[in-house]
Amino acid sequence: MIEILNPTELSRARDTGAVVANILQSLKSRAAAGTNLLEIDLWAHEMIDEAGARSCYVDYEPSFGRGPFGHYICTSVNDAVLHGLPHDYVLADGDLLSLDLAVARGGVVADSAISFVVGESRPAESLAMISATERALSAGIAAARPGARIGDLSHAIGTVLSEAGYPVNTQFGGHGVGSTMHQDPHVPNAGRPGRGYVLRPGLVLALEPWVMADTAELAVDDDGWTLRSATGCRTAHSEHTIAITDDGAEILTLPGDPQR
Structure with missing residues:
Protein backbone atom coordinates (compact mmCIF):
# COMPACT_ATOMS: atom_id res chain seq x y z
CA MET A 1 0.00 0.00 0.00
CA ILE A 2 1.20 3.51 -0.89
CA GLU A 3 -0.52 6.45 0.81
CA ILE A 4 -0.47 10.03 -0.43
CA LEU A 5 -1.09 12.41 2.48
CA ASN A 6 -3.28 15.48 2.16
CA PRO A 7 -2.25 18.87 3.64
CA THR A 8 -4.05 18.20 6.94
CA GLU A 9 -2.34 14.82 7.31
CA LEU A 10 1.03 16.35 6.43
CA SER A 11 0.56 18.92 9.20
CA ARG A 12 -0.05 16.07 11.62
CA ALA A 33 28.22 5.10 30.49
CA GLY A 34 26.32 3.20 33.17
CA THR A 35 22.89 3.63 31.54
CA ASN A 36 20.92 0.42 31.09
CA LEU A 37 19.13 -0.17 27.78
CA LEU A 38 15.98 -0.96 29.74
CA GLU A 39 16.18 2.53 31.27
CA ILE A 40 16.23 4.02 27.77
CA ASP A 41 13.17 1.98 26.87
CA LEU A 42 11.39 3.21 30.02
CA TRP A 43 12.30 6.85 29.32
CA ALA A 44 11.02 6.48 25.75
CA HIS A 45 7.77 5.00 27.06
CA GLU A 46 7.29 7.90 29.46
CA MET A 47 7.97 10.57 26.83
CA ILE A 48 5.76 8.89 24.23
CA ASP A 49 2.87 8.79 26.70
CA GLU A 50 3.46 12.40 27.72
CA ALA A 51 3.26 13.46 24.06
CA GLY A 52 -0.05 11.65 23.59
CA ALA A 53 1.55 9.31 21.07
CA ARG A 54 1.84 5.55 20.63
CA SER A 55 4.96 3.51 19.91
CA CYS A 56 4.73 1.54 16.68
CA TYR A 57 6.98 -1.18 18.12
CA VAL A 58 5.12 -2.58 21.14
CA ASP A 59 2.70 -4.68 19.08
CA TYR A 60 4.95 -4.91 16.01
CA GLU A 61 4.89 -8.47 14.71
CA PRO A 62 6.21 -8.79 11.12
CA SER A 63 7.00 -12.09 9.44
CA PHE A 64 10.77 -11.67 9.93
CA GLY A 65 10.62 -11.08 13.72
CA ARG A 66 9.75 -13.18 16.73
CA GLY A 67 6.96 -10.94 17.87
CA PRO A 68 5.41 -9.00 19.22
CA PHE A 69 8.42 -6.73 19.79
CA GLY A 70 7.09 -5.71 23.21
CA HIS A 71 9.26 -2.59 23.74
CA TYR A 72 9.00 1.09 22.84
CA ILE A 73 12.23 1.77 20.97
CA CYS A 74 15.00 -0.13 19.19
CA THR A 75 18.36 0.02 20.99
CA SER A 76 21.26 -1.38 18.95
CA VAL A 77 24.77 -1.44 20.42
CA ASN A 78 28.10 -1.81 18.58
CA ASP A 79 27.70 -4.79 16.21
CA ALA A 80 23.88 -4.63 16.42
CA VAL A 81 22.42 -2.42 13.71
CA LEU A 82 18.66 -2.96 13.33
CA HIS A 83 15.72 -3.92 15.54
CA ARG A 105 0.13 10.53 16.72
CA GLY A 106 -3.01 11.99 15.19
CA GLY A 107 -3.29 8.97 12.92
CA VAL A 108 0.10 9.57 11.25
CA VAL A 109 3.45 7.85 11.83
CA ALA A 110 6.98 9.28 11.84
CA ASP A 111 10.17 7.23 12.03
CA SER A 112 13.77 8.28 12.71
CA ALA A 113 17.08 6.86 13.90
CA ILE A 114 20.34 8.26 15.22
CA SER A 115 23.73 6.74 16.02
CA PHE A 116 26.25 8.17 18.46
CA VAL A 117 29.17 7.19 20.66
CA VAL A 118 28.46 6.98 24.38
CA GLY A 119 30.70 8.72 26.91
CA GLU A 120 34.01 10.48 26.40
CA SER A 121 35.71 8.10 23.96
CA ARG A 122 35.70 9.06 20.31
CA PRO A 123 36.77 6.03 18.22
CA ALA A 124 37.68 7.35 14.78
CA GLU A 125 36.24 4.34 12.95
CA SER A 126 32.89 4.70 14.68
CA LEU A 127 32.68 8.42 14.00
CA ALA A 128 33.56 7.88 10.34
CA MET A 129 30.84 5.27 9.96
CA ILE A 130 28.22 7.48 11.60
CA SER A 131 29.27 10.37 9.36
CA ALA A 132 28.94 8.20 6.25
CA THR A 133 25.34 7.26 7.09
CA GLU A 134 24.46 10.89 7.81
CA ARG A 135 25.98 12.06 4.53
CA ALA A 136 24.20 9.27 2.65
CA LEU A 137 20.93 10.32 4.26
CA SER A 138 21.50 13.92 3.16
CA ALA A 139 22.25 12.74 -0.38
CA GLY A 140 19.07 10.69 -0.51
CA ILE A 141 17.00 13.63 0.72
CA ALA A 142 18.63 15.94 -1.85
CA ALA A 143 17.61 13.54 -4.63
CA ALA A 144 13.98 13.42 -3.49
CA ARG A 145 11.61 15.59 -5.54
CA PRO A 146 8.46 15.20 -7.64
CA GLY A 147 9.20 13.19 -10.76
CA ALA A 148 12.27 11.50 -9.31
CA ARG A 149 12.22 7.74 -8.94
CA ILE A 150 13.00 5.54 -5.97
CA GLY A 151 16.11 4.34 -7.78
CA ASP A 152 17.44 7.90 -7.83
CA ILE A 157 22.50 6.85 -0.83
CA GLY A 158 24.47 3.87 -2.09
CA THR A 159 27.05 6.03 -3.86
CA VAL A 160 28.00 7.78 -0.62
CA LEU A 161 28.18 4.55 1.36
CA SER A 162 30.20 2.70 -1.29
CA GLU A 163 32.60 5.57 -1.84
CA ALA A 164 33.19 5.61 1.93
CA GLY A 165 34.28 1.97 1.63
CA TYR A 166 31.31 0.20 3.20
CA PRO A 167 29.51 -2.87 1.83
CA VAL A 168 25.80 -2.21 1.33
CA ASN A 169 23.00 -4.57 2.34
CA THR A 170 19.74 -4.00 0.43
CA GLN A 171 17.56 -6.46 2.36
CA PHE A 172 16.44 -3.77 4.82
CA VAL A 177 5.18 5.93 5.89
CA GLY A 178 1.63 7.04 6.54
CA SER A 179 -1.05 5.72 8.83
CA THR A 180 1.22 2.72 9.48
CA MET A 181 4.96 2.39 10.01
CA HIS A 182 6.05 0.23 7.09
CA GLN A 183 4.46 0.75 3.69
CA ASP A 184 5.48 0.56 0.07
CA PRO A 185 7.59 1.64 -1.66
CA HIS A 186 10.74 -0.07 -0.40
CA VAL A 187 13.79 2.21 -0.68
CA PRO A 188 16.97 0.09 -0.89
CA ASN A 189 20.24 1.65 0.20
CA ALA A 190 21.71 1.04 -3.26
CA GLY A 191 20.08 1.06 -6.66
CA ARG A 192 20.00 2.20 -10.25
CA PRO A 193 18.86 5.72 -11.10
CA GLY A 194 15.79 6.14 -13.26
CA ARG A 195 14.13 3.01 -11.91
CA GLY A 196 11.17 2.40 -9.64
CA TYR A 197 8.17 4.29 -8.33
CA VAL A 198 7.80 7.93 -9.37
CA LEU A 199 7.68 10.34 -6.42
CA ARG A 200 4.82 12.82 -6.10
CA PRO A 201 3.77 15.48 -3.59
CA GLY A 202 2.20 14.05 -0.46
CA LEU A 203 4.29 10.88 -0.48
CA VAL A 204 6.04 10.33 2.85
CA LEU A 205 9.17 8.20 3.05
CA ALA A 206 11.52 7.06 5.79
CA LEU A 207 15.05 6.98 4.38
CA GLU A 208 17.50 5.00 6.49
CA PRO A 209 21.08 4.39 5.41
CA TRP A 210 22.83 1.86 7.64
CA VAL A 211 26.15 0.12 7.29
CA MET A 212 28.42 -2.47 8.85
CA ALA A 213 32.14 -1.80 8.80
CA ASP A 214 33.35 -4.84 6.86
CA THR A 215 30.39 -6.95 5.75
CA ALA A 216 26.95 -6.81 4.15
CA GLU A 217 25.85 -10.01 5.89
CA LEU A 218 23.51 -9.96 8.88
CA ALA A 219 23.10 -12.42 11.75
CA VAL A 220 19.98 -12.70 13.96
CA ASP A 221 20.21 -12.89 17.75
CA ASP A 222 18.49 -15.62 19.71
CA ASP A 223 15.88 -13.02 20.70
CA GLY A 224 14.58 -13.29 17.14
CA TRP A 225 14.79 -9.55 16.59
CA THR A 226 18.23 -8.00 16.93
CA LEU A 227 20.18 -7.94 13.66
CA ARG A 228 23.96 -7.87 13.98
CA SER A 229 26.91 -7.81 11.64
CA ALA A 230 27.90 -11.37 10.80
CA THR A 231 31.55 -10.58 11.54
CA GLY A 232 31.03 -8.76 14.84
CA CYS A 233 32.13 -5.43 13.36
CA ARG A 234 30.59 -2.14 14.41
CA THR A 235 27.59 -0.62 12.66
CA ALA A 236 25.75 2.70 12.27
CA HIS A 237 22.26 3.82 11.26
CA SER A 238 20.72 7.21 10.39
CA GLU A 239 17.10 7.86 9.42
CA HIS A 240 14.68 10.71 8.70
CA THR A 241 11.06 10.78 7.64
CA ILE A 242 10.57 13.14 4.70
CA ALA A 243 7.57 14.41 2.74
CA GLY A 256 10.30 21.35 17.33
CA ASP A 257 7.20 22.19 19.33
CA PRO A 258 4.40 19.88 18.18
CA GLN A 259 0.86 21.19 18.46
CA ARG A 260 -1.35 19.54 21.04
Whole structure:
Protein backbone atom coordinates (compact mmCIF):
# COMPACT_ATOMS: atom_id res chain seq x y z
CA MET A 1 0.00 0.00 0.00
CA ILE A 2 1.20 3.51 -0.89
CA GLU A 3 -0.52 6.45 0.81
CA ILE A 4 -0.47 10.03 -0.43
CA LEU A 5 -1.09 12.41 2.48
CA ASN A 6 -3.28 15.48 2.16
CA PRO A 7 -2.25 18.87 3.64
CA THR A 8 -4.05 18.20 6.94
CA GLU A 9 -2.34 14.82 7.31
CA LEU A 10 1.03 16.35 6.43
CA SER A 11 0.56 18.92 9.20
CA ARG A 12 -0.05 16.07 11.62
CA ALA A 13 3.02 14.29 10.25
CA ARG A 14 5.14 17.35 11.09
CA ASP A 15 3.86 17.24 14.66
CA THR A 16 4.53 13.50 14.93
CA GLY A 17 7.99 13.99 13.45
CA ALA A 18 8.82 16.64 16.02
CA VAL A 19 7.75 14.27 18.80
CA VAL A 20 10.07 11.58 17.48
CA ALA A 21 12.99 13.96 17.04
CA ASN A 22 12.56 15.53 20.47
CA ILE A 23 12.47 12.13 22.17
CA LEU A 24 15.57 10.92 20.34
CA GLN A 25 17.54 14.04 21.24
CA SER A 26 16.47 13.76 24.87
CA LEU A 27 17.50 10.12 25.00
CA LYS A 28 20.85 10.94 23.41
CA SER A 29 21.51 13.57 26.07
CA ARG A 30 20.62 11.14 28.88
CA ALA A 31 22.42 8.05 27.59
CA ALA A 32 25.78 7.71 29.32
CA ALA A 33 28.22 5.10 30.49
CA GLY A 34 26.32 3.20 33.17
CA THR A 35 22.89 3.63 31.54
CA ASN A 36 20.92 0.42 31.09
CA LEU A 37 19.13 -0.17 27.78
CA LEU A 38 15.98 -0.96 29.74
CA GLU A 39 16.18 2.53 31.27
CA ILE A 40 16.23 4.02 27.77
CA ASP A 41 13.17 1.98 26.87
CA LEU A 42 11.39 3.21 30.02
CA TRP A 43 12.30 6.85 29.32
CA ALA A 44 11.02 6.48 25.75
CA HIS A 45 7.77 5.00 27.06
CA GLU A 46 7.29 7.90 29.46
CA MET A 47 7.97 10.57 26.83
CA ILE A 48 5.76 8.89 24.23
CA ASP A 49 2.87 8.79 26.70
CA GLU A 50 3.46 12.40 27.72
CA ALA A 51 3.26 13.46 24.06
CA GLY A 52 -0.05 11.65 23.59
CA ALA A 53 1.55 9.31 21.07
CA ARG A 54 1.84 5.55 20.63
CA SER A 55 4.96 3.51 19.91
CA CYS A 56 4.73 1.54 16.68
CA TYR A 57 6.98 -1.18 18.12
CA VAL A 58 5.12 -2.58 21.14
CA ASP A 59 2.70 -4.68 19.08
CA TYR A 60 4.95 -4.91 16.01
CA GLU A 61 4.89 -8.47 14.71
CA PRO A 62 6.21 -8.79 11.12
CA SER A 63 7.00 -12.09 9.44
CA PHE A 64 10.77 -11.67 9.93
CA GLY A 65 10.62 -11.08 13.72
CA ARG A 66 9.75 -13.18 16.73
CA GLY A 67 6.96 -10.94 17.87
CA PRO A 68 5.41 -9.00 19.22
CA PHE A 69 8.42 -6.73 19.79
CA GLY A 70 7.09 -5.71 23.21
CA HIS A 71 9.26 -2.59 23.74
CA TYR A 72 9.00 1.09 22.84
CA ILE A 73 12.23 1.77 20.97
CA CYS A 74 15.00 -0.13 19.19
CA THR A 75 18.36 0.02 20.99
CA SER A 76 21.26 -1.38 18.95
CA VAL A 77 24.77 -1.44 20.42
CA ASN A 78 28.10 -1.81 18.58
CA ASP A 79 27.70 -4.79 16.21
CA ALA A 80 23.88 -4.63 16.42
CA VAL A 81 22.42 -2.42 13.71
CA LEU A 82 18.66 -2.96 13.33
CA HIS A 83 15.72 -3.92 15.54
CA GLY A 84 17.86 -4.03 18.67
CA LEU A 85 15.62 -5.42 21.40
CA PRO A 86 16.14 -3.51 24.68
CA HIS A 87 17.59 -5.86 27.28
CA ASP A 88 19.58 -5.82 30.51
CA TYR A 89 22.80 -4.30 29.17
CA VAL A 90 24.72 -1.42 30.78
CA LEU A 91 26.34 0.97 28.32
CA ALA A 92 30.11 1.44 28.52
CA ASP A 93 32.26 4.39 27.52
CA GLY A 94 32.92 4.17 23.78
CA ASP A 95 29.88 2.04 22.90
CA LEU A 96 28.26 2.93 19.58
CA LEU A 97 24.52 3.20 20.22
CA SER A 98 21.80 3.41 17.57
CA LEU A 99 18.29 4.43 18.61
CA ASP A 100 15.40 3.87 16.20
CA LEU A 101 11.98 5.25 17.12
CA ALA A 102 8.65 5.25 15.31
CA VAL A 103 5.48 6.63 16.86
CA ALA A 104 1.94 7.34 15.75
CA ARG A 105 0.13 10.53 16.72
CA GLY A 106 -3.01 11.99 15.19
CA GLY A 107 -3.29 8.97 12.92
CA VAL A 108 0.10 9.57 11.25
CA VAL A 109 3.45 7.85 11.83
CA ALA A 110 6.98 9.28 11.84
CA ASP A 111 10.17 7.23 12.03
CA SER A 112 13.77 8.28 12.71
CA ALA A 113 17.08 6.86 13.90
CA ILE A 114 20.34 8.26 15.22
CA SER A 115 23.73 6.74 16.02
CA PHE A 116 26.25 8.17 18.46
CA VAL A 117 29.17 7.19 20.66
CA VAL A 118 28.46 6.98 24.38
CA GLY A 119 30.70 8.72 26.91
CA GLU A 120 34.01 10.48 26.40
CA SER A 121 35.71 8.10 23.96
CA ARG A 122 35.70 9.06 20.31
CA PRO A 123 36.77 6.03 18.22
CA ALA A 124 37.68 7.35 14.78
CA GLU A 125 36.24 4.34 12.95
CA SER A 126 32.89 4.70 14.68
CA LEU A 127 32.68 8.42 14.00
CA ALA A 128 33.56 7.88 10.34
CA MET A 129 30.84 5.27 9.96
CA ILE A 130 28.22 7.48 11.60
CA SER A 131 29.27 10.37 9.36
CA ALA A 132 28.94 8.20 6.25
CA THR A 133 25.34 7.26 7.09
CA GLU A 134 24.46 10.89 7.81
CA ARG A 135 25.98 12.06 4.53
CA ALA A 136 24.20 9.27 2.65
CA LEU A 137 20.93 10.32 4.26
CA SER A 138 21.50 13.92 3.16
CA ALA A 139 22.25 12.74 -0.38
CA GLY A 140 19.07 10.69 -0.51
CA ILE A 141 17.00 13.63 0.72
CA ALA A 142 18.63 15.94 -1.85
CA ALA A 143 17.61 13.54 -4.63
CA ALA A 144 13.98 13.42 -3.49
CA ARG A 145 11.61 15.59 -5.54
CA PRO A 146 8.46 15.20 -7.64
CA GLY A 147 9.20 13.19 -10.76
CA ALA A 148 12.27 11.50 -9.31
CA ARG A 149 12.22 7.74 -8.94
CA ILE A 150 13.00 5.54 -5.97
CA GLY A 151 16.11 4.34 -7.78
CA ASP A 152 17.44 7.90 -7.83
CA LEU A 153 17.29 8.06 -4.03
CA SER A 154 18.78 4.59 -3.64
CA HIS A 155 21.60 5.44 -6.03
CA ALA A 156 22.42 8.65 -4.18
CA ILE A 157 22.50 6.85 -0.83
CA GLY A 158 24.47 3.87 -2.09
CA THR A 159 27.05 6.03 -3.86
CA VAL A 160 28.00 7.78 -0.62
CA LEU A 161 28.18 4.55 1.36
CA SER A 162 30.20 2.70 -1.29
CA GLU A 163 32.60 5.57 -1.84
CA ALA A 164 33.19 5.61 1.93
CA GLY A 165 34.28 1.97 1.63
CA TYR A 166 31.31 0.20 3.20
CA PRO A 167 29.51 -2.87 1.83
CA VAL A 168 25.80 -2.21 1.33
CA ASN A 169 23.00 -4.57 2.34
CA THR A 170 19.74 -4.00 0.43
CA GLN A 171 17.56 -6.46 2.36
CA PHE A 172 16.44 -3.77 4.82
CA GLY A 173 16.15 -0.12 3.87
CA GLY A 174 13.82 2.82 3.68
CA HIS A 175 10.07 2.59 3.21
CA GLY A 176 6.84 4.43 2.81
CA VAL A 177 5.18 5.93 5.89
CA GLY A 178 1.63 7.04 6.54
CA SER A 179 -1.05 5.72 8.83
CA THR A 180 1.22 2.72 9.48
CA MET A 181 4.96 2.39 10.01
CA HIS A 182 6.05 0.23 7.09
CA GLN A 183 4.46 0.75 3.69
CA ASP A 184 5.48 0.56 0.07
CA PRO A 185 7.59 1.64 -1.66
CA HIS A 186 10.74 -0.07 -0.40
CA VAL A 187 13.79 2.21 -0.68
CA PRO A 188 16.97 0.09 -0.89
CA ASN A 189 20.24 1.65 0.20
CA ALA A 190 21.71 1.04 -3.26
CA GLY A 191 20.08 1.06 -6.66
CA ARG A 192 20.00 2.20 -10.25
CA PRO A 193 18.86 5.72 -11.10
CA GLY A 194 15.79 6.14 -13.26
CA ARG A 195 14.13 3.01 -11.91
CA GLY A 196 11.17 2.40 -9.64
CA TYR A 197 8.17 4.29 -8.33
CA VAL A 198 7.80 7.93 -9.37
CA LEU A 199 7.68 10.34 -6.42
CA ARG A 200 4.82 12.82 -6.10
CA PRO A 201 3.77 15.48 -3.59
CA GLY A 202 2.20 14.05 -0.46
CA LEU A 203 4.29 10.88 -0.48
CA VAL A 204 6.04 10.33 2.85
CA LEU A 205 9.17 8.20 3.05
CA ALA A 206 11.52 7.06 5.79
CA LEU A 207 15.05 6.98 4.38
CA GLU A 208 17.50 5.00 6.49
CA PRO A 209 21.08 4.39 5.41
CA TRP A 210 22.83 1.86 7.64
CA VAL A 211 26.15 0.12 7.29
CA MET A 212 28.42 -2.47 8.85
CA ALA A 213 32.14 -1.80 8.80
CA ASP A 214 33.35 -4.84 6.86
CA THR A 215 30.39 -6.95 5.75
CA ALA A 216 26.95 -6.81 4.15
CA GLU A 217 25.85 -10.01 5.89
CA LEU A 218 23.51 -9.96 8.88
CA ALA A 219 23.10 -12.42 11.75
CA VAL A 220 19.98 -12.70 13.96
CA ASP A 221 20.21 -12.89 17.75
CA ASP A 222 18.49 -15.62 19.71
CA ASP A 223 15.88 -13.02 20.70
CA GLY A 224 14.58 -13.29 17.14
CA TRP A 225 14.79 -9.55 16.59
CA THR A 226 18.23 -8.00 16.93
CA LEU A 227 20.18 -7.94 13.66
CA ARG A 228 23.96 -7.87 13.98
CA SER A 229 26.91 -7.81 11.64
CA ALA A 230 27.90 -11.37 10.80
CA THR A 231 31.55 -10.58 11.54
CA GLY A 232 31.03 -8.76 14.84
CA CYS A 233 32.13 -5.43 13.36
CA ARG A 234 30.59 -2.14 14.41
CA THR A 235 27.59 -0.62 12.66
CA ALA A 236 25.75 2.70 12.27
CA HIS A 237 22.26 3.82 11.26
CA SER A 238 20.72 7.21 10.39
CA GLU A 239 17.10 7.86 9.42
CA HIS A 240 14.68 10.71 8.70
CA THR A 241 11.06 10.78 7.64
CA ILE A 242 10.57 13.14 4.70
CA ALA A 243 7.57 14.41 2.74
CA ILE A 244 7.73 15.02 -0.99
CA THR A 245 6.62 18.58 -1.70
CA ASP A 246 6.08 20.58 -4.89
CA ASP A 247 9.65 21.90 -4.59
CA GLY A 248 11.60 18.90 -3.27
CA ALA A 249 11.56 17.21 0.12
CA GLU A 250 10.77 18.39 3.65
CA ILE A 251 12.39 16.69 6.63
CA LEU A 252 9.62 15.93 9.12
CA THR A 253 11.70 14.45 11.93
CA LEU A 254 13.35 17.62 13.17
CA PRO A 255 13.08 18.87 16.79
CA GLY A 256 10.30 21.35 17.33
CA ASP A 257 7.20 22.19 19.33
CA PRO A 258 4.40 19.88 18.18
CA GLN A 259 0.86 21.19 18.46
CA ARG A 260 -1.35 19.54 21.04
